[in-house]
Amino acid sequence: MSHINFGTISTGLTVAGHTLGSALWRNRLFLSIVLVHMFVGAVVSSLNGIPYWTLLLESLGTILLMILKFTGVFAAFFLGWRFFYAIFCAKPEKPIHWMISDTRKFLSKYVRVVDGTLCFVAIAVLANTFTCLKNMISILAPFSWDPMFAELDRMLHGGFDVWTLLWPAFGYPFVTTVINVAYHVWFVLIYVLTFVAAYDRREPERGMVYLVAFALTFIIGGNVLATLFSSVGPVYYQAFGFGGTYVEQLRNLEMLDQISPVWALDVHEILLNNFSTEGVVRGISAMPSMHVASSVLMALYAFRFSRWLGWIFTIFAVVIQIGSVHLAWHYAIDGYLGTLVALVCWYLAQFLTKIFYSGSARFQYASLAT
Template sequence: MSKTADLPAANFVRLSALRRNRLLLSLIALQMVYAIAVSIYVGRSYWDFSTSSLIVISVRLLGFMFANFVLWRLGVAMFVVRPKKPIQWMLQDLRSKMADVENATDAVICFLSIVALILTYTFLKNEIHAVNPTLWDEQFVQWDRFLHGGVDPWTLLWPILGSPIVTTAVNGAYHIWFPMIYIAVCVACLDRSDPNRSTVFLVAFALCWFVGGNVIATIFASVGPVYYEPFNLGSDFVPQMELLRKSHEISPVWALNVQEMLLDGYRNNGLAGGISAMPSMHVASTVLLAFYGFTYSRWLGWALSVFAFIILLGSVHLAWHYAIDGYVSILLASCFWWLSRRLTAKFGPST
């Protein structure tokens, strides 16, 4: 077939892929429009921010995505198919998967959408306090105390989680969150065996980070217990921070270094300088991860539910969040998952 004859077919594939993923693309486009409006309001260029970060982040995520793809197919070869030559089977499988133009196009579109989501989310998070300088922290502290018998929730957790070794373990789980979320995103982009399942997760993920992490986080601007004193809100959480530092002297609490890095980035307009506590994106995204796990198997869903519970406890224990941040995040994630299922049923790939 001539190249000229191939053009209509290629255009049809691209248009079909755009239509199948129109729900996710529409959300990302809406987030970008919101970011442009914010950039005009605060007087900082969204495009300059995006351009400077796009190449580096895209390359890193592409490499991470490809590595996940290879490991996934190797796992299928070793534990599902079990051929005599698993590496050879995997290489042949990779070639066939990459030759599937329709699924490959969907994967690329989803991947690029998530890159755009992350970049835009980061820009908007960095501008939260420029848009809304009023902090809700004192109100959240009062609500926390009202819900927990008049005391700060971290004081209830410390007798249980306050051991230096346990604190390190909780902090380890909190750090594992990052690769787990990206693995889940890669799986959703690459696994096209059930396009609607992937779309539900990716759309809920986009809603979580855009509506929750950008819009709601700006309306209810807050900094969390760890930054309560640095933002001149009082010394209420100084005892908690002192206990975490003492624990760090015995067993590492890596959160302390990350917290210092974020505060430095905030004060010096760094790339990772956005500080917000409400809602907790760690908790919200991990709850989504548990919902996604249930779509594969019950045991995976329950395992990820336990992980989400640990993240909820860790968010308070490590002074990142007030307990109410996590409670609201669970509610938001549940609503986003429900809404995503409804939207996907109406506008998803199978419609």
């Protein structure tokens, strides 16, 4: 009969507890922001009869499944990269043995996995709270700012609605489809970059700055400012009783859709139907543009890797700004404020990261990259 080695189990639990505790401490800045946001979201949701905790559990289940998928993709990419590195750079006598040893060396730094998973789960909590609060914007602050934003847009752009200035250059079927593709690619990129920031521990401070800036941008911009400046954007201007100012723009997009697909039109309808029927994703908010704000954050983060990558993401952010107006989602000033929020939150995140990880604590945090 086998004997249970309680000493080994105890040692294992101690190591696991120490590993988790260290991960919590290393990521305390980002996790603290997410926890405060979660507490506020839970209180506000309860006061408005929203099942916050049920939605959170569903969100965590989805994100854990996503972690498994991303881990599979990352593993395939990592093995392929290291294989080519072995063949063309390292050129070992036994490539397979070298690959096994190299992979073991990487996995030995399991702290990367613990830290990354912890942060990625925290992002799921952040996203759930953000969605709950966004869904309640019309309850907390009925939509009313659109006429003022539409007029301010015209004042800043020579008396013209901005979409009319963009139309001569971008109002072509194929061009509009390409812009719409970029708008959809945003959903992929935002997940990929948050995954990289969570799991890439070569320069831990770099990832922490992005994660903190990401959280602050969505909390301040997507929840606080979006509620204070409650608005629906050009696409729903008529539907919410503000007049027919943007009917021509939507009609023109529908004409283009007959030639080349403009998927934004379908999303317009789905979101409005969800809002009317209280679907799961029903939050409508225009000011500020979180598409633009997060795209600016991605560009700033990309510059931390290389200049050329930063400029690629900068061009992408410009395309998103144009697309946000051209596809009738936003007024131009929504993107301008989104950009400002992203920049402020980025530099605030840098400042907070330096404070939290200064001196010996910062050295200990950075030592994970070695």
